[in-house]
Amino acid sequence: MKVTGVACHLLQAKVDRPFTSARGWLYTTRSSCIVEIATDEGITGWGECYGPAAVNRTLIETQYAPRLIGRDPFDVEVVWEELYNRIKDYGAQGFAITALSGIDIALWDIMGRATGKPIHKLIGGAQRGEIVAYATGLYFTDMDRLVEEAVEEARSYVAQGFRAIKMKIGLGDPKLDRRRVAAVREAIGPDVALAVDANHCLSVPQAIRLGRMLEPLDILWFEEPISPEDHDGYVEVTRALDMAVAGGENDFTRWGFRDIIARKAMDIVQPDVCAAGGISEMRKIAALASAFGVECVPHAWGSAIGLAATVQFLAALPDQPPAFRPMPPMLEFEQTPNPLRDLLAREPIVQRRGIVTVPQGPGLGIEVDRTALDRFRVA
Numbered sequence: 001m002k003v004t005g006v007a008c009h010l011l012q013a014k015v016d017r018p019f020t021s022a023r024g025w026l027y028t029t030r031s032s033c034i035v036e037i038a039t040d041e042g043i044t045g046w047g048e049c050y051g052p053a054a055v056n057r058t059l060i061e062t063q064y065a066p067r068l069i070g071r072d073p074f075d076v077e078v079v080w081e082e083l084y085n086r087i088k089d090y091g092a093q094g095f096a097i098t099a100l101s102g103i104d105i106a107l108w109d110i111m112g113r114a115t116g117k118p119i120h121k122l123i124g125g126a127q128r129g130e131i132v133a134y135a136t137g138l139y140f141t142d143m144d145r146l147v148e149e150a151v152e153e154a155r156s157y158v159a160q161g162f163r164a165i166k167m168k169i170g171l172g173d174p175k176l177d178r179r180r181v182a183a184v185r186e187a188i189g190p191d192v193a194l195a196v197d198a199n200h201c202l203s204v205p206q207a208i209r210l211g212r213m214l215e216p217l218d219i220l221w222f223e224e225p226i227s228p229e230d231h232d233g234y235v236e237v238t239r240a241l242d243m244a245v246a247g248g249e250n251d252f253t254r255w256g257f258r259d260i261i262a263r264k265a266m267d268i269v270q271p272d273v274c275a276a277g278g279i280s281e282m283r284k285i286a287a288l289a290s291a292f293g294v295e296c297v298p299h300a301w302g303s304a305i306g307l308a309a310t311v312q313f314l315a316a317l318p319d320q321p322p323a324f325r326p327m328p329p330m331l332e333f334e335q336t337p338n339p340l341r342d343l344l345a346r347e348p349i350v351q352r353r354g355i356v357t358v359p360q361g362p363g364l365g366i367e368v369d370r371t372a373l374d375r376f377r378v379a
């Protein structure tokens, strides 16, 4: 089998109710670069790249696509090494890797479709057929009702059956953050897990202080307390706090994660399959993490394609650690408005009572709806 074509689709969808993160980014649209790879056997594979879509498209069209034509998709890691080594002098992190991630996912999708097997069967097999999902949300929307809106949103996730929730923090006032998290904890009760995510808006002392204030509220993990470049700072925060510290959605490849993992700068690493290097590289990062006793719980923030790739990866990820009653790695099921997540697959991945069933169809296990693709495509 040979690759005959590589196409990038730039998709964008308006968000009905814009929301803000602790970084001050106002989300009014959701967009993505979707990669479609065609072969001479009529099999097409799909992938997705994290981050600004037009840049990913340019990188793929100018740097990667010409080197992909004629290649056998089953040489996926040969292709990965070759493309990476052609680009790393100019970008061993960031866009060069997000663009490569979309290609890698599409090649795995092709291999799955060619063999009639879901990707998780090609990367070691099914550790589980069902994945516990946690709801990501509780951003900042109505600045006059920050506590009330968080409580209402958290209650809606519990009503849907979610057993775990991740909320945004980082309001520039630790007392307000504490009040808001405490109100959510009170509303959801003691049996629903609660994680917090600061989107790296804090300094080391701010993170340690806020972390200590939040620890009595039984927090599952403290995500991205500080800037991703500051590995020394992560070591300090992780050692200072009793609760788990997580991060890694802005890190890339096995080399980018190596020092974080070897120094145990985080208790939990969260590589994103659409950013860190695709399925091929996620496996290597997870193996590194396992060797050093660090948990790997993937980040996910994308369309139906990125979500499906994350589900396939999670299906094959071993329990960390194995146990009689393990606490298996959870799926980040982002709940903010995103038509690209909800409408791009003909049968979208859904949760029921907080559980996602792993699709058993070939490749990613979803079929892309070309009508939706056309509808959201940016001219």
Ligand SMILES: [Mg+2]
Pocket: 197, 199, 223, 224, 249
């Ligand atoms: Mg995050």
